[in-house]
Amino acid sequence: MDSRTLDALEFGALKRLIAPHARTPMGRRALEALLPAAGGEEIGRRRELTAEALRWSRDGGRLGPGPLDDPQPVVERLRPEGSVLDPLEVARLTGALAAAGSARRELAAAGAGFPALSELGASLPDLDAAIRPMLGAIAADGRLEDAAGPELAALRRQAAALEARIQRALQQVVDRAGRAGALQDDYVTVRNGRFVIPVRPEGRGTVPGVVHGTSSTGATVFVEPLETLELNNDLVTVRDRELAETRRILAAWSGSLRARLAEIEIAVDRLARLDLLGAVAAWAGEAGADLAQPAPQRGDPFVRLFEARHPVLERGLAARGDVSVPLTLEMPAEGGVLVLSGPNAGGKTVALKTLGLLALMNQAGLPVPAARAELPLFAQVLADIGDHQSIAESLSTFSARMARVSEMASHLVPPALVLIDEVAAGTDPEEAGALAVAIVDHFRRRGAAVVATTHHAALKEYAASQPGASNASMEIDARSLRPTYRLLPGLAGRSGGLDLAQRMGLPPDLIADARGRLSPARLEAEQRAAALQGLMEEKERELARLRAQREEERRLAEEARAAQRREAEALEERWRAAIASALEALDRAREEHLAGIQDRAVALQLRAEARRRQRVLRQQMEASLPPPPGAASPATPLTPSTPSIRPGTRVRLRGVGGSREEGIVEAVDARGRAEVAVRGKRISVLLADLEPGGGQEEPRAARTPPAGVRLDRRTGGEPGAELNLIGARVEEALDRLDKFLDQACLAGHARVRVVHGHGTGRLKQAVRKALAGHVHVASWEPAGEREGGDGATIAVLRD
Numbered sequence: 001m002d003s004r005t006l007d008a009l010e011f012g013a014l015k016r017l018i019a020p021h022a023r024t025p026m027g028r029r030a031l032e033a034l035l036p037a038a039g040g041e042e043i044g045r046r047r048e049l050t051a052e053a054l055r056w057s058r059d060g061g062r063l064g065p066g067p068l069d070d071p072q073p074v075v076e077r078l079r080p081e082g083s084v085l086d087p088l089e090v091a092r093l094t095g096a097l098a099a100a101g102s103a104r105r106e107l108a109a110a111g112a113g114f115p116a117l118s119e120l121g122a123s124l125p126d127l128d129a130a131i132r133p134m135l136g137a138i139a140a141d142g143r144l145e146d147a148a149g150p151e152l153a154a155l156r157r158q159a160a161a162l163e164a165r166i167q168r169a170l171q172q173v174v175d176r177a178g179r180a181g182a183l184q185d186d187y188v189t190v191r192n193g194r195f196v197i198p199v200r201p202e203g204r205g206t207v208p209g210v211v212h213g214t215s216s217t218g219a220t221v222f223v224e225p226l227e228t229l230e231l232n233n234d235l236v237t238v239r240d241r242e243l244a245e246t247r248r249i250l251a252a253w254s255g256s257l258r259a260r261l262a263e264i265e266i267a268v269d270r271l272a273r274l275d276l277l278g279a280v281a282a283w284a285g286e287a288g289a290d291l292a293q294p295a296p297q298r299g300d301p302f303v304r305l306f307e308a309r310h311p312v313l314e315r316g317l318a319a320r321g322d323v324s325v326p327l328t329l330e331m332p333a334e335g336g337v338l339v340l341s342g343p344n345a346g347g348k349t350v351a352l353k354t355l356g357l358l359a360l361m362n363q364a365g366l367p368v369p370a371a372r373a374e375l376p377l378f379a380q381v382l383a384d385i386g387d388h389q390s391i392a393e394s395l396s397t398f399s400a401r402m403a404r405v406s407e408m409a410s411h412l413v414p415p416a417l418v419l420i421d422e423v424a425a426g427t428d429p430e431e432a433g434a435l436a437v438a439i440v441d442h443f444r445r446r447g448a449a450v451v452a453t454t455h456h457a458a459l460k461e462y463a464a465s466q467p468g469a470s471n472a473s474m475e476i477d478a479r480s481l482r483p484t485y486r487l488l489p490g491l492a493g494r495s496g497g498l499d500l501a502q503r504m505g506l507p508p509d510l511i512a513d514a515r516g517r518l519s520p521a522r523l524e525a526e527q528r529a530a531a532l533q534g535l536m537e538e539k540e541r542e543l544a545r546l547r548a549q550r551e552e553e554r555r556l557a558e559e560a561r562a563a564q565r566r567e568a569e570a571l572e573e574r575w576r577a578a579i580a581s582a583l584e585a586l587d588r589a590r591e592e593h594l595a596g597i598q599d600r601a602v603a604l605q606l607r608a609e610a611r612r613r614q615r616v617l618r619q620q621m622e623a624s625l626p627p628p629p630g631a632a633s634p635a636t637p638l639t640p641s642t643p644s645i646r647p648g649t650r651v652r653l654r655g656v657g658g659s660r661e662e663g664i665v666e667a668v669d670a671r672g673r674a675e676v677a678v679r680g681k682r683i684s685v686l687l688a689d690l691e692p693g694g695g696q697e698e699p700r701a702a703r704t705p706p707a708g709v710r711l712d713r714r715t716g717g718e719p720g721a722e723l724n725l726i727g728a729r730v731e732e733a734l735d736r737l738d739k740f741l742d743q744a745c746l747a748g749h750a751r752v753r754v755v756h757g758h759g760t761g762r763l764k765q766a767v768r769k770a771l772a773g774h775v776h777v778a779s780w781e782p783a784g785e786r787e788g789g790d791g792a793t794i795a796v797l798r799d
Helices: 003-008 011-021 025-033 040-058 072-078 087-113 115-122 150-179 201-206 226-259 261-287 311-319 348-363 397-410 429-445 457-465 497-503 508-516 520-595 600-623 730-747 762-772
Strands: 189-191 194-199 209-214 221-225 302-308 327-332 337-341 370-375 380-384 416-420 449-453 469-476 483-489 650-654 660-668 673-678 681-686 690-692 722-724 751-755 777-782 792-797
Touching (some): 011 025, 011 261, 025 072, 040 261, 072 087, 072 226, 087 115, 087 226, 087 261, 087 681, 115 261, 150 194, 150 221, 194 201, 201 221, 209 226, 226 261, 311 348, 327 449, 327 483, 337 348, 337 457, 348 370, 348 380, 348 416, 348 449, 380 397, 429 449, 722 730, 730 762, 730 792
Parallel strands (some): 337 449, 337 469, 416 449, 722 751
Antiparallel strands (some): 189 194, 302 327, 302 370, 650 660, 650 690, 660 673, 673 681, 751 792
16 A cells, blocks of 8 residues: 555544554554555454454453553663663563553453454563562652662661661750750751751851851851761761662663563563554444455455445544535446546545545454445555646646556556546546546456546446446535535436536626537536436435335334333233232241241241242242243353352452452453452452452261151252352242252251342342241351452351
């Protein structure tokens, strides 16, 4: 793709629209360097990454790092052997590398749902161990923290102790000299790195010591007393050793980073690519853009655009409060010709630029702003748009245009898209028409798809008669004679020069004189073209009316279906309420009856049997209901590569410095992140940063059935001490809770945990009410912060 085509089609202006969405300097550099590709493999790779970035964005995520200082100058500083970075440079580089590590883990957790992004993430080097000693070891002002090294910390403690001794000694001198009236003021300051006190010149003999300077007025002498001379010497020595240790640490860090320089450069490059993808996805969401559909590689490939928009033009119009008119066109992608005609200022050049820019965007792997687009891959996109007149090179408009066409013809590599605005304009009309036909046909015969704008009748006639070629015109409103900027396929347009001249204010008698000079044949052709255009407009209006009628019928049908659904839902809700009321009445009657039974074992047996029968009754009653309107099987979520972590799982969080906070997983999403309740707070973390685990109480020995009773457990294994009810309906949850408590009691558990989440609180209240009245439960309480807080309940079982 040559630079003149990129400039003519405003590819650079498009990138300037996307640039504000990039969050890092390297992301903006990657965008600036972005060019359309010609190879199908490279374009396919870009499209895969862009498609996944769009899905990631629509799921609510944002690819790439947050705002970062540019690490590239630091990389260049690090390159020479022996160079030493300053602390802020180390912080800048390690901050970028930490972001790269976070991106690597996040993309790894995305799993099979985002294969191209996962592959890109896997190419990020693992530099976590290399930068770990540097993270958190540099203060915001560039000073190394004590954590940078034990020797540095020890020297600083030693210096602090010396400073304290000096301060105490100086305070004694200040008190003594103050009583003698020798001090200018009673404070301690520092001169030349040594602690001194301000003394009056006339009191100099009262404070023996070394003078380190005087004030600007000469009224104060700064004296280091002899009592602190050796302590100050020791402090200077320690400070020198501290500075040397700081330099040694920075040199060691710089050498460690330099040894991984190749990997660091890869990490910076991948961060730039991720930021670019995130910027493109953010812009696409704002602009309503999506990837074009690939045209068939064999058979009959076409260029098809439906309601396409030129993004640069659209932004400019929006700034003025206007809207653009979308473009819809279709043409063969190999050897096809589309001739655009119509009035000046009617939108022909905009249509040309829209097609060309969207083709370039598709070649660059960028989403295109269109309701739907089908674009093949071109080896070249060549454009001749605009006035190339050059006084310096003695080129007129016509000669400059011919030079550009010659350049395009000599460099043509099919399959190509060739765009020519006002082909062969600027010379004798008869010669220009013949030349325009020859130019367009030359590119067509060489396998290019050609779109040309023209006013030449000869080229319009060529498009009407040549197989694979077609006319299209820019519409003119028949009443106002103004352009509507809509493209009408299959129709050669009127240039409308006299109409435009009339609108621009030329005298009416002048316009009438010009019309009278037209040949009868030309007048007839104009009248026929106007009549044909009127028929086309009438057809479009009828189609619009039919589309509106169809849309209204669809809306009414949808409203009727919605009303039926609401009625069915209301009936079902009343039926379910009746079921619940009947079952509650049965519950009360059962409990009243069982309360009078003195034999506890018999009461337990009867209560269990009653619950089983009630479950069967509820199932039978609910089975008589039709499926809820619009009910569907819940979609299987895209689970990450950690199948053991799911809602309700107790986990440990891998923290900085080896900490292991514990929490309860409340939700897992499709991008490999989990919502975890930790100490009463809900946080979002990567699944890669979680590990299953957490202490459990030692179960009591399982209860032994009474003599003569045989216990046959038919479950898949020993029941656990935890029940997860998140997502269950209240009725279903209470059934599961009842069965769980029976099994836990038989298994000998002393304490169980029931996870119900927060939600609306209805499920929590029902669970705690059931626990309070359950025969197996001695007491209950909300779970502690490490066990889920108020989103779970701990029940203590009876012996």
